[in-house]
Amino acid sequence: MRQLDVALEASGIGIWQHNLRLNQTRWDDQLKQLYGVRKGEHDVVWLDSVHPEDCAKASSIFEEAIACKSDYASQFRIVRPGGEIRHVRSRAKYFVDGKGEECFIGAEWDVTEDVQRNEQLAREREAAEQSRAEAKFAAEHDHLTGLTNRRAFDEAFAHLATGEADTAALCHIDIDRFKEINDRFGHPGGDLVLQHVASMLSTVIAGDEVAARLGGDEFAILSPQCTNERAAELLDQVRQGLSKPVDLDGGSVRVDFSAGIAYARGAEIASLLTSSDIALYVAKNDGRNRDELFTPALAQKLNSEKQLLQELRDALQIGEIVPHYQVQVEASSHSVCGLEALARWESPSGLRLPADFLPMAAANGLMEFIDDAILRRVLFDIKRWSMAGLAVPRVSVNLSAARLADPRLIDKLRSVGIPPSQLSFELIETIFLDRLSDQVRDNIKLIRELGVEIEIDDLGSGHASLIGLIELRPDRVKIDRHLVSPVLGNNLQQQMIRSLIDIARALDMTVVAEGVETLGHGTVLADLGADVLQGFAFGRPEPAVATAARLMLPRQTARQRAL
Template sequence: MTHDSLAPVAMDKLPAGVILVDSGDVIRAANAAALRMLGRTAEELAGAPVAAFVHGEDLPAVVHVEETQQSKDPAVVRFLGASATLSMLVSRASLPAARGADARTLLAMLPVDNLVSEIASLRKDETRWKYALDSALEGVWDHDFQTGNLFYSSTWRRLRGLADDAEVDGTLEKWIENVHPDDRAHVLACIERQDSGEARFNTFQYRERHADGRWIWIESRGASVAYDADGKPCRIIGTDTDITARKEAEARLEEVSRRLQLALDISRIGVFEHNLDTGVSHWDEAMFSMYGLEPAGEAPSSAGWESFLHPEDKTAAIKRVNDAIAGGTPFTNAFRIIRPDGVVRHIRSNAAFHTDLDGARRLVGANWDVTDDIALQEELRRAKSFAEARNCELEAARVSIEYNALHDHLTDLPNRRYLDRILTEARVVNAILHIDLDRFKQINDTLGHQAGDAMLVHAATLLRSHAEKDDFIARIGGDEFVIVCRSGRDTTQLAELAGRIIQAFRRPVPYAGQLCRLGASIGVSLDEARLTDPRQLLMDADIALYRAKSLGRDRFELFSDEMQNQILTAKRIGDELREALEKRHFVPYYQPQFDARTLEITGVETLVRWDHPERGVLAPMQFLKVAEDINLLAAIDRMVVEMAYADFRAWQRQGLAVPKISVNISSRRLRDPQLVSDLREMDIPRGVMSVELLESIFLDEFEDEVAETIAALNDLGIDIEIDDFGTGHASIIGLLKLNPARLKIDRALVGPIPESSKQQKLVRAIIDIGHSLNIKVVAEGVETWAHAALLADLGCDFLQGYVLAKPMSRQDFETFARGGFNVPRGFSDARRMR
C-alpha cells in the first residue's frame, strides 16, 4: 500500500480521524473525520507542522522518533481544535514507502468520550479493512497459539500460487521447508525474537518456494497482540507482501550501479553532488583520492573546495560556477588544485543541475584528473619548439645554475655565497640580524630530517613575512639565517623587529600530528652611520648572537663596543685558564672551622684560588663563570681536591691537629661519573673528607644520577654538607632523604642576628631542626665576637668567619695551626654579657 493510495479517498472511508504526516512531521493529508473532530479545514492542516495542532507536552506521542524509542501503544493526545482543546486516543503506524518516496506515518485518532461507540463502528467496518488489504495484495495471517487456530487469508494463499481453499500446514517445521536454505537461519532468528517477546513488532524479508517452483521474495510483518501469563506472545497477527518485483528492480539497479562504478573506476572519474540549498556535498572515493584526502572524511563544503584551487585559477573557476548556478545551465570548468601534500593537479569538470523530489536544488557533476594529458600536451609543445628555443633554454639553464649556486635548495633563500657577494658589493648596510634557531637540533634528532626541513621552511616563511621588501634574507648554515637591512632603521626599530621575530618563533608549529616548539636567538649589529665594512657588521652580529645564546637563548642582543670587550676578555681569560690548568696554577686555600664553645680547630674548608703570574692570587668570582662556560670547572675541581688531600696527609705526618677537610663540588662535577672513580682511587679514610653541596643544586626531587653519586660518596665514607642553607629550596623531607652530616647556615641569615631577635629565632630554629635530625650545624660569616658568642649560646656546633680566621695558603695555615688559638677576651666578654 503506497501513500497515494491512502489519500484522500481511502482515508475518508476510515471510521477514525486520520492524519498522514511525513518524516519531517509535516501534515500531508487528513480525512474528513479528522477535520470534523478538530473543527479545521483541509487547507488549514495541509502543509502545516503537526506540532501546530498538538499540545506541547503530548508531542512525543505523535512526532517522528527512532523506531527503537517509538511507542506502539495508543496514547491520549490533546489536540488544539478550532475552539477548544480536544482529547483524542491516538494510534500511530508507519506506512511502507514506495521506492524513492519519503516515509510517512498514519495517525489514527478517536475522541476518548466516544471510544466505545467508535470501537463498535470499527468492528462493523472490519470487512472494509479486509477488502482494502486484499486489494493491496497483503496476505493476512493470524496465529493463535492458545486455541491452536492458524488463519491464512485467500490473498496469503494466492501469493504462493495456492487455491483460495487450499489446506495449509502452518506448523513451523513444515513451513520452513519452503524457505530458501540461505534464508532459513535468518527467518528462524526473527521468529524466535518475536516468539520470545523480545520484539513486539517484527519485519523481515526472505525467499519462499512458489507453487510453480520459482522463488519469490516475501516481506513479512507481524505484531504480538496477546500475551500469556508468562508474558510470552500467545497471538501474533501479520501480513505478507510479495516484493519479488521490487527485489528484481533493486538487483537490476545494483547491477547498473556496479557497471557504472566499474566504468568510473576504470576512467578514474570522480563524482560529486552538492545541495545548493543546504550547502552539503557528497563525494565518491575517486574524488577524495583525486584531492589527496582520506575517503573516510566528510566532503568539503563550497569554501573547503575553493581552498584547494590554485591561486592563479581560483577567481575564474569560482566565477564559472557562480555564473552557471545563476543561469541554471550545465557547464564545464578547468582549473588546477593544490593537494594537502603540495602536489598540483589539473582538473576538468562537467556539471548539471536538477531538483529532487523534495524540491532541493542539486548540482551533480564529475571531475577527472587531466594532469597527464596536460603534461603530454606540454611535452609536445616543447618538442615542437625545441629547435628554435635551444638558445633560450641554454640561457635559462645558465640562469638556473647560477640561481641554484646562490640559493638554498630547501628554503629558496639566498645562501652564504650570495650573502658574501652582497656584503662585498654593498656600499652601505644599515644593520644585520644574525638568527639562530633554538631547539632545532632536538626536533631534527627526535622527529627526523623531514621535520627539520619543515621547520627550516617555516623559519624562512616567517622571516620573509617580517622583513621589509628591500631587506636581504639568507640561510647561511644548518639553522642560521641572516637579515641584511638596507633601509635606515634605528636601535628602537631593530629591537622591535627582533622582538617580533622572537615572538613569532615561540608559536608552536604543527607537524605530523605534533606541535614543534622552536625558538630564536638573535644578534643585532647597527652601523650607526659609521660606514663600517658590512663584513665587520656580520662579525659584530655574530658576537651579539653569542651573547644572546650564553644568556639563555630565546632573546636578542644588540652589539656594542662594551660587548666586544667582554667577549675578548672572556676569550683571553679562557685561554689563560687552559694554560693555568696545564701549569697547575690553581691552588687550594684553607679557612679553618672552630668548635663554637672551645674555639678549637675542627677542620678546614678548601677554597680554590688562581695564582695568576701577573695579576696575583685571584678569587673564584674572577674566573669560575668563564671556566664553567668553557667546561673547565670539573677539571679544576679535580685538581683542587687532589692537592687538598695531599696537604691533609702532609699535616698528619707533621702532627698538625686537623681532623677534617671539606671540599666544594660544582653541580656539573656532581653529575660527572668520573667523580666517584677519582675519589675511590685516592683511598681516603672514612670520615676524613666531606663534600659541600650548594643548596641551590639540592632539590627535593633531585635527579637519579645525582642521587646515585651521593649514595656512592656515602659508601666511600665521604660526608655530605649542605652549603648556604636557608636561602634555597631544601625542605625537611629533602634533608631526610639526603641525610647530610652538616648544614652550613648562610651568611645572609647570620649577619643580622646581633640586632634582630626575629633573625635569632630563625637561626635557632635551623639549629634545632639540624640537631633533631642528628645533623651538625656550621655558621658561616662570623664577622664579630658578638656573632661568635651569640651563635654559641644558640647551640651552633661550629663557627667559620673572618673574625676567627680568613682563607689562607697552605704555608700560612700551617703557621696558624702550629701557633695555637687562644680564646680572645672579646669572645669571653661577649658571652658574659649574654
C-alpha cells in the same frame, strides 16, 4: 588516382570539401572512418561530432577563415559514437572551383598519440622541474624548521657583502638554556621549540630580509638596507611571539633567547657576522635573555676576556689554581674542627679571587678541571700535614652540579685515593637537588661509600629547598651568610635561623653558620643552636703554609689565635 587513395588510406588522412554558398560539406570514406560516422554525401556533421568544450573555438576559427577567405588551421577534440575522445588536426585552403563556386578543401588526421605523448612529456618536465625545485629548496633550507640553512645564509651574506647594499644589520640569536630543555623534554621536545622559534622569525621578517637557522639552537636575521631601530624592532616582535609558553609532552616551557646585533655600512658589512657573534657572546655572559649591540669596546672587552681565559688555562696546567683554607670552629669552644678549601688563583700579577675567574671557568667548561685541581692539591696538603704529625680536621671541598652528574666521577675519585672520613663534598648550585637524576643518586651513594660526607650550601637562601634536603639527606648544611649578617639584635632574623636549625636537627644534620664576622655573631648563633661557625671572626682563607701553622697549635682555640 588509385595510388593517391592508397597513400591517403595508409596515412590515415581524411579529405573534405565545403561549398560556402550551399553550406555543404563532403567527406571521403577515410574521414568518415576517422569520425566513426556514416553520413550522406552532403550532410553537415562536423560540429555535431566536435567535443562540446571545443565547439565554440573550432567554429570561430573556421568562420574567421571563411570571412577572410584565408587558409584554415585548427586542432580540436571529437567524440566518436562510442564515447571515445580523439584529437584531430585540420588544415584547409580557400579556392574557387571550375563552376565558379567558392570552396574550402581540407585534410584532417588523428593526432591523439602525439597529443598524449606531448602531454606526458609536459608532465615529466613539470615533475622534473618540481624535483629540481624541491632539491634546490632542500639544499638551501633547514630540514627541521624550513628556514634558510647555513650554506644558503652564507651565500646571501657573501652576496650582500660585495657592496651592493649601503647598510645592513644582523641579529644573531641563541636560545637560552636549550640543553636544559632537551634534557627535560627530550630531543622531540627540543625540536618543537626550534620549530616554534623558527615560526616566529618567519613571521616578523619582511621584504628581502632573511631568517636562517645557523645550526643547533642558533639563528640569524639578515636585514639589508636596515637600521639599528629595525633590528631592535625585529627582536622585540620575536620576544612578544615567544612570551606565551610552549606546550610540550610533559609540561610547558617559556623560550627565552639572547641576541647580538651588529650594524654596518658599505665595506664594513663583511664584518657583520663576526661583530654580531661578539655581541651575542657578551649578551649571554652578562645575564642572558637580553640583546647586546656591537661596539668596538665590546670587541676590546672580548679580547681581554679571551686573553684571561688563555691565562686561566695556562694556570691550570702549571698549578697556579690552589686551595686557600678557611677554618671552621666548634660553636661551643671555638676549637678548630674543619677547613673549607676555597679556590684561589696565585698568578704572577697577584692573588685572584673566585669572582675574577670562576664565572669565566663555568662559561667555558673549565669547572671540572678546577674542581679536580683543588681536590688533588687538598689531598696532597692533607698527606703532607699528616706526615708532619699535624692533627688534620675534615676538609670541605666544593663539587659542582655538572661534575656530580659525571658518570666517570667515581672512577676519577678512586684514582686519586681519597682517605676515608677526611673529606666532605660541599654541593653548589643546589637548586638542582629537587630533581635528582639517577646518575646523581648513584654518584652520591658511591661517594658516601668512599667515606666522604655530603653537605649543601646556602640553607635558607631559597636554593636548598626542603624537598632537596629530604631527598639528599646531607650530613651537614650551611646557613646562608645573608641570613647570618643581620642576626645581631634582630629577633625576627633569629627566629628564622632557629627554625632552620630545628629543621636540620629533625633531619639529623650538622648545622654550619657561615659569614660569621664578629665574635658577637658567633655567640648569638651558638645560642640559637648552630654546631659549627665559619667566618672572618675566626680566620680568613689562607694558603696551605699558613694553615699548617694554625694546625701546629692544636690546644689553642681559634678565638685565642684571633686575639
